[in-house]
Amino acid sequence: MTTTSAPAPSARRRRSKLALRNTLIGWSFILPNFLGFATLTLVPVIVLFYMSLTNWNIFGNAQFVGLQNFIQLSKDGSFRVAFLNTLYYSVMHIPLTIIVSLGLALLLNNKLRGLAFFRTAAFFPYITSIVAIALVWNLLLSPEYGPVNEILRFLGLQNPPGWLTSADWAMPGVVLVSTWRDMGYYMVLFLAGLQTVPRELHEAARVDGANAIERFVNVTLPCLRPTMFFVTVMLTINSFKIFDLILVMTQGGPGQSTLVISQFIYRMGFEQNKFGYASAAAVVLFFLCILVTIGQFLWDKKRSS
Amino acid sequence: MAIDATHTLVTGFSGGRPVRTAGRDSARRVTLRAIGYAALVVAAAAMLLPFFWMVMSSLKPSNEVFTAPIVWIPEVFVWDNYVQIWTDSGIGTWIRNTLVLSIAVTLLQLLTGSFAAYGFARVKFPGRDVLFLAYVGTIAVPWQSYMIPQFIMLSNAKLTNTLWAIILLQAFGAFGVFLMKQFYETVPEELAEAARLDGLSEYGIWRRIMLPLSVPALASLALLTFVNTWNDFLGPLIYLRDKELWTMQLGLRNFVTSLYDVNYGVLFAGLTISVVPIAIIFLLGQRYFVEGIATSGMKG
Numbered sequence: 014m015t016t017t018s019a020p021a022p023s024a025r026r027r028r029s030k031l032a033l034r035n036t037l038i039g040w041s042f043i044l045p046n047f048l049g050f051a052t053l054t055l056v057p058v059i060v061l062f063y064m065s066l067t068n069w070n071i072f073g074n075a076q077f078v079g080l081q082n083f084i085q086l087s088k089d090g091s092f093r094v095a096f097l098n099t100l101y102y103s104v105m106h107i108p109l110t111i112i113v114s115l116g117l118a119l120l121l122n123n124k125l126r127g128l129a130f131f132r133t134a135a136f137f138p139y140i141t142s143i144v145a146i147a148l149v150w151n152l153l154l155s156p157e158y159g160p161v162n163e164i165l166r167f168l169g170l171q172n173p174p175g176w177l178t179s180a181d182w183a184m185p186g187v188v189l190v191s192t193w194r195d196m197g198y199y200m201v202l203f204l205a206g207l208q209t210v211p212r213e214l215h216e217a218a219r220v221d222g223a224n225a226i227e228r229f230v231n232v233t234l235p236c237l238r239p240t241m242f243f244v245t246v247m248l249t250i251n252s253f254k255i256f257d258l259i260l261v262m263t264q265g266g267p268g269q270s271t272l273v274i275s276q277f278i279y280r281m282g283f284e285q286n287k288f289g290y291a292s293a294a295a296v297v298l299f300f301l302c303i304l305v306t307i308g309q310f311l312w313d314k315k316r317s318s
Numbered sequence: 319m320a321i322d323a324t325h326t327l328v329t330g331f332s333g334g335r336p337v338r339t340a341g342r343d344s345a346r347r348v349t350l351r352a353i354g355y356a357a358l359v360v361a362a363a364a365m366l367l368p369f370f371w372m373v374m375s376s377l378k379p380s381n382e383v384f385t386a387p388i389v390w391i392p393e394v395f396v397w398d399n400y401v402q403i404w405t406d407s408g409i410g411t412w413i414r415n416t417l418v419l420s421i422a423v424t425l426l427q428l429l430t431g432s433f434a435a436y437g438f439a440r441v442k443f444p445g446r447d448v449l450f451l452a453y454v455g456t457i458a459v460p461w462q463s464y465m466i467p468q469f470i471m472l473s474n475a476k477l478t479n480t481l482w483a484i485i486l487l488q489a490f491g492a493f494g495v496f497l498m499k500q501f502y503e504t505v506p507e508e509l510a511e512a513a514r515l516d517g518l519s520e521y522g523i524w525r526r527i528m529l530p531l532s533v534p535a536l537a538s539l540a541l542l543t544f545v546n547t548w549n550d551f552l553g554p555l556i557y558l559r560d561k562e563l564w565t566m567q568l569g570l571r572n573f574v575t576s577l578y579d580v581n582y583g584v585l586f587a588g589l590t591i592s593v594v595p596i597a598i599i600f601l602l603g604q605r606y607f608v609e610g611i612a613t614s615g616m617k618g
Contacts, residue, residue, distance in 0.1 A: 035443045038520050042437025043449070046430035049490030053468060054456050060467040117361060120354055127358070133604060134362045137369065140600050140607070142549035144567040145589045148574060149372050152582065158384035160371065193364070198611065205612035246458070254460035257551050261571060275462040282466040283556060291466050299463040306458045 061299070064292035071286035082293035092294060094269045095277040098184065102273065103252035105188045110248055111241075114196040118203035119229075132204075135197035143194075147261035150190045151177065177263050180270040187271055191258055195251075199244055206240030207233070242313045249309070250302050274298045372593070376400070376586035383582040399587035408561060409588060412569035419481060419565065420547040423488040427543045428536055431494030436524045438495065439502035440510060450499075453492040461552075469556060483557040484565075488547050494539050500613055501535035502528060538610025541603045545596055566592045 065082055069075040086092050117135060121128055138146065153161050154176040165173040174182040210233055218228045234241075256275035259265065265272035274294060282291030370390070375383045377395040403409055438450050468487075469478065477483045509531075510523050518526065529536075554568040564572070570588050574580055600607060 032443065035441055039437045039441035039443040039446060042441060042520070042524070043434045046434035046490055046495060047449075049430065049486065050453065050456075050492065052471075053486055053490060054459075054464070054492075055452070057464040057467040057471060058456075058459060060471070061464050064467055116357075120357060123354060125351070125354055125358065131358055131362055132608070133601070134365045136604075136607070137597070137600070138365060140545050140549075140596055141369075141593055142551065142567050142596070144549075144551050144571050145372070145593050146368075148570070148585070148589060149368050152383070153368060153371065155384070160388045163388055193368075197365070201608055201611050250458055250460060254462045256462055260555075261551070275460070278462060278466070283469075288466055288470065295463040295466060298460060302458055302460055302463070 058299075061292055061295055064289055065296045067289045069289040069292070071288075075289070078289070082290050083296075085290065086293050086297070091269065091272065092274075092277055095272045095274050095294075096297075098269075098271060099253060099255070099273045101184060102188060102255055103249065105185065106191055106252050106255075107245070107248045109188065110192050110195050110199055111244065113192060114199035114244075115203050117196065117200045118207055119233075121200070121204060122207045132197075132201075135200055137197065138194045139198045141194075143257045144261055146190065146194055147258055150186075150193075151262055154186055154190075178267060180267050183263050183267060183271045187255075187259055187262055190262065191255065194258075195248075199248070202240055202244055203237070206237045210236040238313070238317065242309065246306055246309050249305050253298065253302050253305070274301075369593070372586055373590050376583060376590045378583050378586075380581045380583045383586070396583060399581075399583040400591075402581070402584045403588045403591065406584065407573050407588065408564065408569060409566075409591065411562060412564050412566045413591075415481065415563060416548055416566040419484050419488075420544050422485050423547045424540050424543045426485065426489035427491065427494045428540055430490060431539065432498045432529065432532065432536065433524065434495045435498030435502055436520075436528055439499045440507075440523075441520060453495055456492050457496070465552075465556065472557070478557050479559045479563065481558075481563060484547075484550070484553050487553050487557070488543075488550065494543065497539050497542075497610060497613060498532065498535060501532050505531055534606060534609065535613075537603060537606040538613070541599065541606050542610050545599065548596060 064075075066077060066079060067075040068078050068081070121131065153159050156162055156173070156175040156178055159176075161176070162173040174185075176186040177183050214232050214236070215228060218232050223231065254275055255273055256279070259271050259273055259276060260279075263271045265276050275298065278291050278294045278298065281287045281294060285291075374391055376399055377397065378389070378392040378399075379396050382389060382392060438446060438453075472478050472483050472486070477486070505528065509527055513523050513527055549567060550565070551567040551571065554563075554565045555571075558564055558568060570585075570592060573588060574585060
């Protein structure tokens with residue numbers, strides 16, 4: 014192009030011209046997506062922080078009230094319940110899903126017959142809509158006539174749990190369904206991770222006399238660290254923001270036994286139109302997810318070095 | 319690299335070492351295998367029985383859905399449930415709206431996502447990496463936390479209660495950019511270099527070289543986006559008020575809550591109709607689904 018005729022002194026200018034050209038080209042590629050991304054994600058996130066410091070409501074009045082919303086939030090019994098319920102759900106859902114999906118992945122990694130069929134079956138719940146899953150499981154778990162309790166009675170359980178009608182069992186019921194739904198997805202991630210475990214390491218450990226459990230702890234798990242990290246981060250974020258499944262299954266009930274943070278935000282924002290107050294709760298959810306993710310990042314980094 | 323690795327995931331189960339059996343070891347091995355199979359059968363049953371029950375219940379008269387002991391297969395198939403859901407609800411409208419949304423969102427996501435991914439993967443300019451970090455960072459930000467400001471902005475733009483709201487909401491996600499960038503980085507730079515020498519512009523390289531090469535990745539992204547949009551419930555719940563705008567998920571959900579005495583046979587017929595298209599798409603494109611998901615997790 015024009016570059017061949019340019020003399021040496023202008024090399025620096027040429028380079029900066031090239032940089033400018035690259036910047037323009039780069040931005041032209043990114044812009045169509047970025048416009049949508051910025052207006053629908055970045056800007057709302059920034060506006061969120063401002064809103065959380067105001068008493069914005071349905072009438073459009075917005076006065077700056079400082080940390081008032083957060084102070085009120087800390088005294089709000091419903092919010093405390095929602096916060097604790099979210100943690101309760103996460104503490105059950107995260108380990109249970111990891112154990113089940115890793116177990117299935119290990120099984121599938123063993124060259125048993127019928128793998129293709131099983132992988133399809135395991136993935137099926139994940140691609141089915143939450144509404145269908147929630148409605149079907151609602152009926153499956155119905156205490157009197159639901160098939161689940163019928164099977165439990167058949168197995169000799171005299172008083173099977175009331176599941177979604179009981180304040181104690183509603184959350185375990187939701188965890189059961191969400192684990193059932195998610196395990197195929199995380200199983201696929203673990204399977205991909207297991208493919209990266211070098212076979213020679215297993216052979217070497219076997220020669221050294223390590224049994225299956227020792228090999229799992231000392232060979233498989235360390236090699237799975239990147240996958241485990243990704244899975245834990247995704248599972249944690251997804252658990253903290255759990256909403257649609259609960260909305261269709263229990264609507265937060267019975268009482269407040271399955272009320273979670275996301276639903277609290279929804280109720281305050283879209284049902285009571287207290288936008289400022291709802292935003293404050295949303296900020297809490299935001300930081301909960303971000304801080305835990307950063308914490309997991311740092312911990313992972315420390316362990317890998 | 320990532321895609322290659324997942325290829326093995328999809329196809330690589332067959333090639334294995336010959337199993338060495340040594341005396342007492344083999345007996346234990348057989349037992350272990352048997353336990354493994356038993357576990358698989360139980361897990362598969364747990365995963366598929368709810369679906370089987372749903373489909374079978376859609377063919378039962380309402381009063382036979384709950385019976386003790388459970389009737390897995392009805393004696394007479396009541397196909398009338400499917401006629402009824404069609405006439406008693408707006409399911410035709412719901413399907414049309416859901417299709418419009420899913421197709422529009424998928425096309426937009428593919429186009430803008432792969433375009434932006436090329437910029438991130440192959441054009442070097444200052445600020446690029448920071449910008450990409452902002453994209454990836456938002457994957458850790460739950461939509462639930464900024465749905466209220468987003469709603470207020472869209473309602474100021476008079477876009478609430480229109481299908482546009484859902485299209486805008488879903489079409490510019492960071493996930494598509496991320497997935498396509500992962501793929502583009504596996505394409506050898508020499509290909510693009512050669513094309514550049516032949517006088518092709520960056521846009522030409524994207525159009526003539528990258529797009530054709532990335533068909534498998536585009537297929538993954540298309541399937542994941544389509545299914546996601548088809549199944550979305552929260553977006554339509556918040557944005558779509560008019561019955562004429564309801565999607566499949568919103569319609570079915572409201573079908574349950576709007577009736578005092580739900581005819582469960584009819585409800586199950588509706589649910590089956592909503593699940594079947596996704597099931598078929600999934601079975602046809604299974605390979606791409608698994609690859610897309612495994613790739614997104616590969617980075618770690």
